[in-house]
Amino acid sequence: MIQKLLIANRGEIACRIIRTARDMGIATVAVYSDADAKALHVRQADEAVHIGPSPAAESYLVGEKIIAAAKDTGADAIHPGYGFLSENAGFAQAVIDAGLIWVGPKPSSIDAMGLKDAAKKLMREAGVPVTPGYDGEDQSPERLKAEADAIGYPVLIKAVAGGGGKGMRKVDDAAQFEEMLQSCKREAKASFSNDEVLLEKWITSPRHIEVQVFGDSHGNVVHLFERDCSLQRRHQKVIEEAPAPGMDEVTREELCAAAVRAAKAVDYEGAGTIEFIADASEGLRADRIFFMEMNTRLQVEHPVTEEITGVDLVEWQLRVASGEAIPMAQEELAINGHAIEARLYAEDPSSGFLPSTGPLDWLDLGVEGRIETGVEEGDEISPHYDPMIAKLVAWGEDRDDAIDTLVEMAETAEVWPVRTNAAFIANALSDNDFIAERLDTGFIAEKGDALIPSGEPDDAVLRGAARIAMVANDDQPEELAGFRLNRAPHHAVALSHRGKTHLVELDDTPFEPSLTGFAEGGRIVVFDNGQAFGFETETRGSGAASAADGAILAPMPGKVIAVDVKEGDTVTAGQRLMVLEAMKMEHAMTAPFDGTVTELNASEGGQVQVETVLAVVEPEA
CATH class of the missing domain: 3.40.50.20 (Rossmann fold)
Structure with a gap:
């Protein structure tokens, strides 16, 4: 060992x-x-x-x-x-x-599955169903166009060395082909130093189904059933579950057997995943599920497989790498219940999913379910790496139970000042089509803004923030989770959220018990259904409360790398005021309308936190 x-x-x-x-x-x-x-x-x-x-x-x-x-x-x-x-x-x-x-697997196995075209040929020889398409050596535009015409549109162009959603283009008709081909090849060359492509028939109602396989050095290969990873945003997985909804036993047996054949074809050892694309227009059928690629490693979503099988896949990896045989035979493995995993990312859905980095001053992910994370309160989300905060994993006796648990986990997640997609996750899981198992890889794109929280506080949140502010000003405890406060009516509190001032009139309405929050200095934070709302009070003296729509707010933590104006300057709508660098990207902050810069709180080289008021522009009279 x-x-x-x-x-x-x-x-x-x-x-x-x-x-x-x-x-x-x-x-x-x-x-x-x-x-x-x-x-x-x-x-x-x-x-x-x-x-x-x-x-x-x-x-x-x-x-x-x-x-x-x-x-x-x-x-x-x-x-x-x-x-x-x-x-x-x-x-x-x-x-x-x-x-x-x-x-991990032998280098030769990694090599065999490293290029999509070579992998497809190998799988075809092993009797694994592959998507109709072209993966030949002739890469001339003329040959590729002819093959696309023969396959029939729409077709998918894929970089042979691609991954992570890069180097992929859908072509709807012949007139688009040449432009899309060149675009795909440029991206592939820049990302993978290899601009070769393959063509695949575009699958209608695609479902992303993958099978967990495991091999050892004694010639044994088993599968640990399938996962559904269809809920994706820009080809990145968001929600994964096991087993796949709507999978019947006959289809499962054929699919998993094909995955085992694929692993054996490359003499596989250790944990791996065979990924398939399914044409689910008529439900899941074995004759409409095709090999896509093999991931020769442990997957991010491996916990859902562990939850339904009771297996520790990392322990299996360490035992098999030490020369031991796989601990269980195929007949000993069975599915128990249902598991769903969601990736909690540091990003702001209400602002176009902009990455959100910086310190985790407040982090409470609750006690429900299984939480896999690499951070604790007080740590920081770095701009240098993937902005995943945690994986939220729920198990249930059935799919509905697992969904209910994961929705609760997402809605009660409390993170500040870093923004998260928790409310977005809860909305996706609660969608009627998701609950009814009507899903494919276009689910999130088709739902569009319906899944994205507004990012604006409702009346209950505003009242909660105002009550927290009043109690904080009375020198009460700062942490006020779930408290009720009944005070005489006719009290008003001025609060600013993202540069917009709210004058909240308080009455004797009880504090909403589902809300939690805290006060810190002049800032009030309220958590509600997976969202975090930060408010500033007039007493903070930041100028934010009076900024109204002319406030220029930092969309994420970052560094000010350029300031183009000074207080008193006259500016025009769209004029660049400063540049913020965050997540290796530059973000220009511009004037919302013609006016005068009446406040400037940023200087070149300074670090700023999310929603810091960088400047205020007063409109022309």
Whole structure:
């Protein structure tokens, strides 16, 4: 058995691996960049090694540094987690060449599934159904156009080295093909240094179904049933569940058998996922489910499989990597209940899903369900990495029970000042079509704004914020979760939210018991159904309460890299006032209308938090 394990990753997956390793009596070594010096995975591991600057390209993606860290600490194995170097065959081989145990599939298996065109050919030979299309060597525009015409539109152009939704274009008719092909090839070249593409028939009512497989060095391969990952936004998974809704036993048996054949075709060892696309226009049918690709690693959504099977997949990985056989035979594995997982991201749906980074001054994810996270209150969401805060996982006797639990988890999540998609998750789970199992990969896009919370406080939230403000001003305890306050009527409190002033008249209406919140200095924060609302009071002296619609607010935490105006300047609508850098992107702050800059609270090089009033523009008289 492995004695000391180095985890070549960060965040929640590193914490997840550390937990299982500790239960197995295996010592752990964390690696960290500058940005992660105080991260939770570093605090939880037995040892930690600094491997470089904050950018992943200079730390987590430098295999030589990771292998050196393993050698220096006496680790005998490396677990790559997911992302970063987890599917890098060269790194896997380097680990093995260094005399270390690689907790993952053989490099040859990673290579075999690394390119989509080669993988499809291999799967076709193994008797695994593949999507009708073209994956030939002739990459001339003329041949690709002819093949697309023969397949019939709409068709999907995919980069052979693609992933993460990049290098994909849907072509609805022949007239679009050349333009879409060149666009796809440019993106593929920039993202993967490989502009070769393949063509696939566009699937109507597509469902994303994947099968968890597991192999060992003794020739055994089993499946742990399927997951449905159809709820996606811009090709990124948002909600995953197991088993797949509407999957009958006959279809499941055929699909899972095909997944096992796929794994055996590449002599697979360890945890892997065979991903399929299903044409669900007439329900799930085995003859309409096609191979897409194989992920040669542990998946982000693996907890839902663990929840319905009772298996610890990380423990299986460590045992199989140590040379043991898979702990259970296929006939011993069974589905128990239903599990759903949602990815809680640091982003603001009401502002176009802008990333939201910065300190987690307040973080309470409750006690329901299973929570996989790599942060605690007081930690920070870094702009350098994926902005996932946690995975919220719910299990139930049936699908409805699991949905109800996960909705409650999302609605009661409290995060501040970082914004989250918790309310968006709750809305998606509560949608009648989702509950009725009417779903496909276009679900979120088709629902559009119906799933996006307004981001504006309703009357109950405003009254709650006003009552918290009044109690705080009376020197009462700042933390006022679920309190009721009945005071004499005719009290009014002026509150500012995102630059808009609300004058709240209080009466003897009780405080809404579902609301929670706290006061801190001149700021009031109220949590309601997965959303967080921050208010400033006039007494704070920030000028925000009187800013009205002329307030220029920071959409996320960031750094001011340019200021183009000064107080007293006359500006025109759309004129750039300053530039904010956040999440490696530049955001120009512009004047909302013609007027005068009456307040300027930003300076070049300064750091600002979300919803900071950067400037105020008074409209022309």
